[in-house]
Amino acid sequence: MADAGRNSTPLVLASAQLRRNSAAEVVQAKAPWREAVLEGYRRRNTTLDALFYDIGVITPAEAAAVAPWLAREGALLIVPPSQAGRLRICPDIEDFAASGGTGMRILAVAGVGSSALGTAAFARNVADAFGEPVAALVSGYGLADMLAEAAGGWYWFGTLNRVRHLFEQFDDLTRGTAFEITHPRPFNLARTSLDTRTLCQLLADRRFRFALLTGxxxxxLVISEALYALQGTGMDGDLAETAIVTISAAxxxxxxxxxxxxxMGELDWFGAMNSDPAITVEVRPAQAWHHTNTDLACHLPVRTVLAGLRGRPALAMLQ
Structure with a gap:
């Protein structure tokens, strides 16, 4: 997508904020008080997304469309490349499959602000790099995340997930939903978050064959947790050759x-703090920090970096 076709970050952010959850949506929700409690955090996270993600690649109409789904953990998006059609929101896996998800090769998971807007922007950068639609998992923001943040676990991902897992069952009760995976060799997902459980379901479902997972x-961390949860269950038999590209956290x-x-950007101290020090980072974009918004200085240019990786043997399945 040419730079001339970009939308301004303030315009996209405003389009999303103007379509926030209405009072009627909150009242009609399965757990109205839960939605009301989380609304302030969701608004804040859309602002974080404007900082950390390249939301200028999302059209105002698309931003308005995903607004009612902002921070709805576990939702799936189908995001085509720029100017190749509008993104589609899939509330569950069955809708994703019916919408063409079975033919998709790339799955993206965003973090930081954890809303549908940031997820869509990250996925569009990936789609533009590879020239094909990308599936995207909204990592969300629920009560477990809010309580974990209040307990001081926000800035270090490992701590965040350990703490939020303590609250996850409480979060499930307030959602009024049940997300379980059944298998002859059952494994316990009660201690994993909804985004991880959704990713486990996707990866274990034989209808889907992802050649690349990128976060x-x-x-x-969501990708890592899902792969470890599936390990030894017999449900990950076809995943060994799947490529993984981690961005801004090893x-x-x-x-x-x-x-x-x-x-990881060469200036990204935040990503380094949340990385495994034993992992060698192969690609270090110059003068890049943790954010990917190309309107801001020191951004990590996701589209450019991923396009430059396309010829590598690890991504041979996408060539």
Whole structure:
């Protein structure tokens, strides 16, 4: 997408904020008090997304469309490349499959602000890099995240997830939903967050075959947790050759996954703090920090970096 076709960050952010959850939506929700409590945090997270993600690649109409789904953890998006059609929101896996998800090769998971707006922007950068639609998982922001943040676990991803897992079952009760995976060799997902459970379901479902998993920031932790949760269950038999590209946080993956490329900006002290120090980062974009918004200085240019990786053996399945 040419720079001339970009939308301004303030315009996209305003388009999303103007379509925030209405009072009627809150009242009609399964847990109205929960939605009301989280609304302030969701508004804040859209602002974080404007800082950390390249939301100028999202059209105002698309921003308005995803606004009612901002921070709805576990939702899925189908995001085409720029100017190749509008993104689609899929509230569950069955809708994702019916909307063409079975033919998609790339799955993206964002982090930081953790809303549908930031997720869509990150996925569009990935889609533009590879020239094909990308599936995106909204990592969300629920009561467990809010309570974890209040307990001081926001800035270090490992701490954040350990703390939020303590609150996750309480979060499930307030959602009024049940997310379980059944299998002859059951494994316990009660201690994992809804975004991780949704990703486990996607990866374990034989209808989907992702050649690449990519995450930004905390999204890499969601990918790691899902792969570790599936390990030893027999449900990850076809995943060993899947490529993984981590961006802005080098997180350990199960040993069987060897097609891994870790990317981190050379100025990204925040990502380094949340990375496994034993992991060697192969790609270090110059003068880049943690954010990916190309309207801001010192950004990590996701589209450019990923396009430059396309010829690498680890991504041979996408060539």
């Amino acid at each position: 930004h920031s905390k999204g890499n 997180i350990a993956m199960p040993p069987r996954y060897r097609r891994i490329i870790d990317v």
